[in-house]
Amino acid sequence: MAEITAATMVRAWQRRLILILLLAPALLWLFALIVLPHVQLALLSLRERVAPHVYKPSLAQFHTFIAEPLYWQVFVRTAALSVVATALTLLVAFPIAWVITKVARGRASALLFVVSLIPFWVSETVRALGWLILLRESGVLPALLVQIGLTAVPIELLYHDATILTGLVYTSLLFMVVPLVSSLESLDNSLIEAAYDLGASGFATLRNIVIPHAAPGITAGCIVVFMLTLGNYLTPNLLGGKNSQWFTELIYTQFIVRFNWEQGAAFGFLLLGLSTAIVALGLRLSGQRFVDVMRRS
Amino acid sequence: MSAAPSADTPDLSVAALRKDFAGHLAVDNLSFAVQRGSFFSILGPSGCGKTTLLRMIAGFIEPDSGDILIGGRSMRAIAPNRRPVNMVFQQLALFPMMSVGENVAFGLARRGVGKAERTRRADAMLERVGLAGAGAKRVDQLSGGQRQRVAIARSLVLEPTLLLLDEPLGALDLKLREHMKIELKQLQASFGTTFVYITHDQSEALVLSDHVAVMNHGRFEQLGTPQQLYYEPATAFVAGFVGANNRIFGQLKGSDGDIAEIETSDGWSVRARKSGQIAAGNHVEAFVRPEAAILERDASLLPQNQTHYVGSVQSLLFDGANSAVLLHEELTRFEFRVALPQTGRFADLKVGERIYFSFDPNRAVCFSSHGGPHG
Numbered sequence: 001m002a003e004i005t006a007a008t009m010v011r012a013w014q015r016r017l018i019l020i021l022l023l024a025p026a027l028l029w030l031f032a033l034i035v036l037p038h039v040q041l042a043l044l045s046l047r048e049r050v051a052p053h054v055y056k057p058s059l060a061q062f063h064t065f066i067a068e069p070l071y072w073q074v075f076v077r078t079a080a081l082s083v084v085a086t087a088l089t090l091l092v093a094f095p096i097a098w099v100i101t102k103v104a105r106g107r108a109s110a111l112l113f114v115v116s117l118i119p120f121w122v123s124e125t126v127r128a129l130g131w132l133i134l135l136r137e138s139g140v141l142p143a144l145l146v147q148i149g150l151t152a153v154p155i156e157l158l159y160h161d162a163t164i165l166t167g168l169v170y171t172s173l174l175f176m177v178v179p180l181v182s183s184l185e186s187l188d189n190s191l192i193e194a195a196y197d198l199g200a201s202g203f204a205t206l207r208n209i210v211i212p213h214a215a216p217g218i219t220a221g222c223i224v225v226f227m228l229t230l231g232n233y234l235t236p237n238l239l240g241g242k243n244s245q246w247f248t249e250l251i252y253t254q255f256i257v258r259f260n261w262e263q264g265a266a267f268g269f270l271l272l273g274l275s276t277a278i279v280a281l282g283l284r285l286s287g288q289r290f291v292d293v294m295r296r297s
Numbered sequence: 298m299s300a301a302p303s304a305d306t307p308d309l310s311v312a313a314l315r316k317d318f319a320g321h322l323a324v325d326n327l328s329f330a331v332q333r334g335s336f337f338s339i340l341g342p343s344g345c346g347k348t349t350l351l352r353m354i355a356g357f358i359e360p361d362s363g364d365i366l367i368g369g370r371s372m373r374a375i376a377p378n379r380r381p382v383n384m385v386f387q388q389l390a391l392f393p394m395m396s397v398g399e400n401v402a403f404g405l406a407r408r409g410v411g412k413a414e415r416t417r418r419a420d421a422m423l424e425r426v427g428l429a430g431a432g433a434k435r436v437d438q439l440s441g442g443q444r445q446r447v448a449i450a451r452s453l454v455l456e457p458t459l460l461l462l463d464e465p466l467g468a469l470d471l472k473l474r475e476h477m478k479i480e481l482k483q484l485q486a487s488f489g490t491t492f493v494y495i496t497h498d499q500s501e502a503l504v505l506s507d508h509v510a511v512m513n514h515g516r517f518e519q520l521g522t523p524q525q526l527y528y529e530p531a532t533a534f535v536a537g538f539v540g541a542n543n544r545i546f547g548q549l550k551g552s553d554g555d556i557a558e559i560e561t562s563d564g565w566s567v568r569a570r571k572s573g574q575i576a577a578g579n580h581v582e583a584f585v586r587p588e589a590a591i592l593e594r595d596a597s598l599l600p601q602n603q604t605h606y607v608g609s610v611q612s613l614l615f616d617g618a619n620s621a622v623l624l625h626e627e628l629t630r631f632e633f634r635v636a637l638p639q640t641g642r643f644a645d646l647k648v649g650e651r652i653y654f655s656f657d658p659n660r661a662v663c664f665s666s667h668g669g670p671h672g
Binding site: 188190191193194195196197198199200201204208209212213 | 376377393
């Protein structure tokens, strides 16, 4: 009896050891690259330089953020545009995911999925530069507009909010399509037919059957896209130029241009707080639980 | 609803319906009518076109030509959500994101029935199918049989002219299936709604239906009452598909009025009633039901006007009231199935035992197997 218990305990220990060993790289990575820097940044953000190499704890960095209108206006603008970009991405991605899962069959469906993946084989920089070639004043699209007589002279299509949004939607599309495809794939076609058979219109079916079923996928896609967009630096910077006013640019400026690490760290934490708050709000509004969303998508 | 159709208008009338899937003729120029309030089954093997036919009636598939009239009204260019038809799906397709009550009230909500009224009607419908008070439950809290009833309630609450059922018992285990067969028949009788039921299970079709159409290769081989299909099969396919049958291939040697003399390639002679014109020398297929044959240990007890055969017991197939014995005819080793009398008279039969058997040629039937519907 005692031997059996001992053997069972050894086996339980072995299993726990294997689990710890398997998780070790991930835990190390989390600790070294996420937790440590954030502790350091938190400490940085909560101090103020009073003389060379003399610092004292203070909330001055956060005070500057509130006192300087440019900072919090860019902050709000970044949040608002990110929400809009997320919504637009959902609107564009949903029909794509629908066609891939419910309209196209077999090879055509796989092909469409690959087609939406292909742009992501090149780097984001190259993709953004592609937009520059298309949209700049001497680029392809303005020339085309002149040729078909819509505009008299080539117009500058870069450096508008719409341009930034277009670039952000394009960049984020795949991250919305993938969770949507997986959640729509699990939707039994006979449910759609049954709704239709019971007298539902296309819209009623979408609202009552398809969206409730796909809700975890929609939420997961929105969370990922929103976080990517909010933290994006390259696309707003390249497509929006000086007008982009993206919050990540302010962080970059503080760290790299002005060597004001304390201010940059405070901005970083504000951005983290913002994304957490908006994701929490989104989950609350859609009635989803974070754990469920991450598990089911 | 359109102008009230008169009482003798069939609830479903199909005229010259045809559907071709890239060279595969799924439904071939089909015409039939289903009377009001009847239980109509379409029975056929998988791939015979019955699902295509049902989905055309529901409106999910557009026919190539022909017309479907429901309650006397043409359904051409009418979308599924506008047809007075509801369907019980093979996998039931209950909405998992809704409660049982919401499932039943779904169709009413789409018609704009107010919330209080549709809850009342959904509850009343659940009560009629024996699920009173189940409205607040989740779908996954119900048993298989209860889900079945919810699926039917969800359709019947809309008072359709026609209820289509796509092999709804296929997913259930045997015991529940037997039970649900009876329930379905009782539900249909109590609601009086016309049911159109498709299945590949001949027992379901026979037990449930007022009329059964046996379908094969996109056509109806025969349309009739279950008794007609069983006792007077019109084609060799029906004889082989409906109920158990001994199938004997042979050549027509001669005729005695209605009765054909058939000889198998092994030289076994049997007699069977001819169905249709068969010329001497033609190849034929004869069918003898296991219960049409009589067993005796003493040949003199068999009817004297029937041909007597000797068989050795190959195996005993005990299945309660459906028990049978597989015999090998002594001269040709032809395998022949005979039902055991329900009196238990031959319960002591042993494998290897020799026994006499015979059958009434009028209860056997034969078809020409050349130039017939199956070539």
